[in-house]
Amino acid sequence: SQELEQSPQSLIVQEGKNLTINCTSSKTLYGLYWYKQKYGEGLIFLMMLQKGGEEKSHEKITAKLDEKKQQSSLHITASQPSHAGIYLCGARGGSQGNLIFGKGTKLSVKP
Amino acid sequence: DAGVTQSPTHLIKTRGQQVTLRCSPKSGHDTVSWYQQALGQGPQFIFQYYEEEERQRGNFPDRFSGHQFPNYSSELNVNALLLGDSALYLCASSPDRVGTQYFGPGTRLLVL
Numbered sequence: 001s002q003e004l005e006q007s008p009q010s011l012i013v014q015e016g017k018n019l020t021i022n023c024t025s026s027k028t029l030y031g032l033y034w035y036k037q038k039y040g041e042g043l044i045f046l047m048m049l050q051k052g053g054e055e056k057s058h059e060k061i062t063a064k065l066d067e068k069k070q071q072s073s074l075h076i077t078a079s080q081p082s083h084a085g086i087y088l089c090g091a092r093g094g095s096q097g098n099l100i101f102g103k104g105t106k107l108s109v110k111p
Numbered sequence: 112d113a114g115v116t117q118s119p120t121h122l123i124k125t126r127g128q129q130v131t132l133r134c135s136p137k138s139g140h141d142t143v144s145w146y147q148q149a150l151g152q153g154p155q156f157i158f159q160y161y162e163e164e165e166r167q168r169g170n171f172p173d174r175f176s177g178h179q180f181p182n183y184s185s186e187l188n189v190n191a192l193l194l195g196d197s198a199l200y201l202c203a204s205s206p207d208r209v210g211t212q213y214f215g216p217g218t219r220l221l222v223l
Contacts, residue, residue: 004153033211033212035214040199040217040219041216041217042115042117042201042214042215042216042217043154043201043203043214044214045211045212045213045214048211088153088154090153090154092209093156096167096209097142097144097159097166097167097205097208097209098144098156098159098167098169099144099146099154099156099203099212100156101153101154101155102153103151103152103153104152104153
């Protein structure tokens with residue numbers, strides 16, 4: 001079965017610093033989703049990548065899917081306290097509708 | 112445009128009891144998926160409903176059952192609750208079975 005490994009597990013950065021979160025899949029990715037979760041709350045959809053080499057940006061967050069389609073990275077530029085939360089990557093379980101998630105990366109931003 | 116809504120927000124039950132959680136999908140979405148998220152873990156897929164039928168199921172016992180109504184809203188039922196069922200239960204809706212899933216705020220279930 002497919003597994004997603006996220007690194008690092010947690011991250012503390014000073015406000016204004018850049019950071020990168022990685023998501024590595026045990027199998028080829030057919031659609032990679034990034035979500036953000038505030039503690040104990042629902043997941044907020046950030047972006048979805050489908051093609052190898054694809055890159056998408058939303059405000060100060062950029063996500064990339066590598067050519068071999070087994071890894072994705074999420075980069076935040078000039079972090080702000082509002083970026084704090086848990087970032088989760090999710091992938092389709094094959095052709096089915098279910099999503100498989102990594103364990104998440106907990107981001108704290110110190111003002 | 113209302114997003115995905117879930118009720119109740121919090122629930123406390125004792126072992127052996129039964130619980131029903133409810134979800135209303137985002138407007139225009141006809142597919143509902145349910146996930147269980149234990150503390151410190153990513154969400155685990157329970158099942159997906161489309162056209163009022165369970166279309167796909169994750170690795171959960173049949174104590175977990177569901178239903179989808181004609182208006183696309185859905186219920187998750189858990190029988191014979193165990194301590195290990197304590198978790199955040201998330202509902203997600205999508206415009207079709209493989210479309211982007213949008214999540215509700217979750218229901219926090221505590222089993223004592």
